[in-house]
Every structure is written in structure tokens, then in C-alpha cells.
Amino acid sequence: MSRPQLETLIHLRRELHQIPEPGFQEWKTQRFLLDYLGTLPTDRLRIKTWETGILVKIPGTQPRKCIAYRTDMDGLPINEQTTYPFRSRHEGYMHACGHDLHMAIALGLVSHFAHHPVRDDLLFIFQPAEEGPGGAHPMMNGAPFQEWKPDMIFALHIAPEYPVGTIATKPGILFANTSECFIDLIGTSGHAARPHLANDMAIAASQLVMQLQTVISRNVDPIDSAIITIGKMDVGTKQNIIAGQARLEGTIRTLSMETMHRVKTRIEQLVQGIEKGFACEGSIDWGANYCQVDNDEALTRSFMEWVKTHTPYTLIECREAMTGEDFGYFLRDIPGFMFWLGVDTPYGLHHPQIEPQEEAIGVAVDVMSRYLTELANA
Ligand SMILES: CC(=O)N[C@@H](CCC[C@H](N)C(=O)O)C(=O)O
Numbered sequence: 001m002s003r004p005q006l007e008t009l010i011h012l013r014r015e016l017h018q019i020p021e022p023g024f025q026e027w028k029t030q031r032f033l034l035d036y037l038g039t040l041p042t043d044r045l046r047i048k049t050w051e052t053g054i055l056v057k058i059p060g061t062q063p064r065k066c067i068a069y070r071t072d073m074d075g076l077p078i079n080e081q082t083t084y085p086f087r088s089r090h091e092g093y094m095h096a097c098g099h100d101l102h103m104a105i106a107l108g109l110v111s112h113f114a115h116h117p118v119r120d121d122l123l124f125i126f127q128p129a130e131e132g133p134g135g136a137h138p139m140m141n142g143a144p145f146q147e148w149k150p151d152m153i154f155a156l157h158i159a160p161e162y163p164v165g166t167i168a169t170k171p172g173i174l175f176a177n178t179s180e181c182f183i184d185l186i187g188t189s190g191h192a193a194r195p196h197l198a199n200d201m202a203i204a205a206s207q208l209v210m211q212l213q214t215v216i217s218r219n220v221d222p223i224d225s226a227i228i229t230i231g232k233m234d235v236g237t238k239q240n241i242i243a244g245q246a247r248l249e250g251t252i253r254t255l256s257m258e259t260m261h262r263v264k265t266r267i268e269q270l271v272q273g274i275e276k277g278f279a280c281e282g283s284i285d286w287g288a289n290y291c292q293v294d295n296d297e298a299l300t301r302s303f304m305e306w307v308k309t310h311t312p313y314t315l316i317e318c319r320e321a322m323t324g325e326d327f328g329y330f331l332r333d334i335p336g337f338m339f340w341l342g343v344d345t346p347y348g349l350h351h352p353q354i355e356p357q358e359e360a361i362g363v364a365v366d367v368m369s370r371y372l373t374e375l376a377n378a
Pocket residue numbers: 097130131132157178179180250251252288290322323324325349
């Protein structure tokens with residue numbers, strides 16, 4: 001890709017970076033993407049919207065199959081702390097998981113194939129709500145996707161830990177099963193000086209958080225992997241009032257559905273124990289569940305070999321990660337894979353200071369435009 005083409009995509013990424021929006025509220029993002037798509041040779045593109053998402057089909061010259069590429073679109077509730085002059089204009093929201101880069105890459109690919117037709121149909125999917133509550137599954141059930149259902153599907157995710165020019169993936173499970181976990185405990189509030197007349201949910205919640213970690217250390221096979229992270233606790237109302245309620249918000253990660261089931265069962269038992277032990281009421285809402293990202297063995301192997309032999313980039317066969325991705329729903333039905341794209345930043349995903357190297361956009365468009373061309377013309 002030429003320097004001016006890369007500059008255009010970097011500009012698009014910076015514009016998108018300034019308007020991060022929560023899942024299923026990506027209306028400005030959708031408008032921005034549609035406006036850019038409108039500048040491309042529109043006689044070559046078929047465009048449909050679904051909620052805040054977009055599907056773009058580029059009909060092939062002699063189609064035998066349809067090949068899809070997917071990007072996510074949503075931002076995260078994080079107060080940005082980067083050094084960028086183009087920081088988020090949406091107070092309290094940030095593209096801290098690379099979805100701004102992911103979208104710029106997808107736009108680069110649409111632009112490329114709008115000007116360079118291939119034999120098979122191509123479908124570009126701009127999917128809302130990856131961070132939650134999950135847009136992939138409902139989008140797949142929607143009419144536009146059903147009408148244009150692809151035969152293969154691919155996606156990438158930025159990887160802070162790898163240098164620019166690195167592609168990392170593996171056949172089989174790449175990302176974990178996930179389930180959100182919201183636990184409410186209801187007791188009785190009261191005066192700080194009269195604890196015997198109240199039922200303190202600060203104590204109950206603290207004990208529960210500690211007990212939850214024993215599920216990982218004592219109920220999961222140590223050769224297997226699982227995580228329970230409680231990322232948020234909301235307890236009580238004031239320092240001198242005994243807390244009558246507590247809410248724990250977290251996420252569970254496992255490498256199999258069986259382990260997910262076991263972990264959830266143990267959490268339910270522990271919450272029942274807290275109810276008995278503290279004479280309170282407990283309830284659990286499992287929120288959004290994502291199935292594992294399970295890369296197709298043969299397609300992934302042949303892509304890895306192709307990167308090694310046909311590109312100047314570094315290919316790493318990585319280990320699975322406990323990250324979640326609702327792209328797993330696409331891969332449950334359609335063969336394909338996801339890979340990591342090196343963006344070389346010391347700050348991890350979801351960090352308020354993450355500043356991915358934008359040159360990686362060029363690497364991704366180069367790799368995927370060449371790979372999709374080869375598949376679509378084979
Ligand atoms: C790539 C990435 O960071 N994905 C998120 C997916 C979150 C799923 C859901 N909201 C949950 O928290 O379980 C991740 O946190 O791994």
C-alpha cells in the first residue's frame with residue numbers, strides 16, 4: 001500500500017478514535033463509516049445496515065462462494081489517558097481495545113476490493129457491541145446476514161505485546177469461553193454503631209469475593225485454565241451506614257464449556273452459602289456469554305504457511321489467550337480464523353494509555369488484501 005493510502009486509513013482511524021460509543025449505540029460510528037463508504041465506487045458495493053452495524057457485499061465477477069471479513073465497532077467505558085492530540089471526544093469512553101484500528105483496516109480492505117474486483121463474493125461485516133452485550137450472535141440471526149451468509153470468515157485483533165509486522169495465531173482454540181457475572185446481595189442496612197440490628201453486605205460481599213477465587217484453585221483441574229475476575233464492587237451508600245446491599249460485577253473465562261458449567265455451578269453454591277451464612281438474599285445474572293474462538297484447523301494452518309512463504313512478516317504460532325471475543329459465534333457456524341496483529345505498545349488492551357502503532361494498519365491491509373485475493377481467485 002502506498003504512503004498516501006496508509007495516511008488516509010490513519011486519518012480514518014483517528015477520526016473514529018474520537019467518537020467511541022457503547023455497544024448498540026454506535027450511531028455516530030455507523031454514520032461515519034457509511035459516509036466513507038459513500039465515497040467509494042458505490043456501483044460495486046451493496047450496503048445494508050443492521051441495528052448500528054453494517055454489511056457491505058462486493059459481488060464477485062464469477063462467484064462460487066462468499067468470503068467474509070469482520071470488524072468490531074464499540075468503545076469501552078474508560079477515561080482516556082493517552083498523549084494523543086486526537087483523544088476521545090466522548091467523555092468517559094475510549095477505543096482502548098483497538099476497534100478504531102480494526103474498523104480502519106476493514107475500510108482499507110473494502111476500498112481495495114471496490115477498486116480491484118475478484119472472482120468470489122466478498123462480505124465485510126461491521127459488527128456492534130463486541131465488548132458487551134455481544135453483537136455477533138444477534139447479527140447472525142438478522143435478515144441481512146442470513147441473506148448474505150458467507151462460506152468462510154476471518155477477523156483480527158490487535159496485540160500490544162508483538163512488534164509491528166507480526167502475525168500470531170494457532171489452529172483450534174485461540175480465545176476463551178466467557179460469561180459475565182453480576183451478583184446482587186440484599187441484607188439490611190443500619191446505623192454504623194448498631195451492627196447487631198443490621199445485616200452487613202460489605203462483610204458478605206468481601207467473603208464472597210475471597211471464596212470465588214477458591215473455585216479456580218480448588219474446583220478446576222490445575223492442568224485446565226479458568227479465571228474469575230471481579231472487576232467492580234458496589235457496596236453500601238455512606239461510610240457510617242452499614243451496607244444493606246452489595247453488587248459484584250465480573251467475568252468468567254474457561255477453555256471449555258464443561259469447565260464453564262462447573263465454575264458456574266460452584267458460584268451458585270457459594271452464593272447459596274452466603275445467603276444461609278448471612279441471612280441475606282442473593283441473585284446471579286450471567287449477562288452475556290461468548291463461545292470460544294475456535295480456529296478452523298486446515299484454514300489456519302494453510303494461512304500460517306502462506307504468511308511464512310508469501311509475506312515479509314513474522315508469523316508466530318501463539319498459545320491460546322483467556323480473552324473473549326464474540327467472533328467465536330461466527331466460527332461456531334462458519335469455517336475461518338482470527339489472528340493477532342502486532343501493534344507494539346507497552347500498555348495492554350483495555351488500558352487508558354494504550355497507543356497502538358498505526359503502521360500496523362498497513363500490515364493488516366497488505367496481508368488480508370493479498371490473502372483474500374488469493375482465496376477469492378483460487
Ligand atoms: C478482546 C477483548 O478484550 N474482549 C473482551 C470481551 C468481553 C466479553 C464480556 N463483556 C465479558 O466481560 O465477559 C474481553 O474482556 O476479553
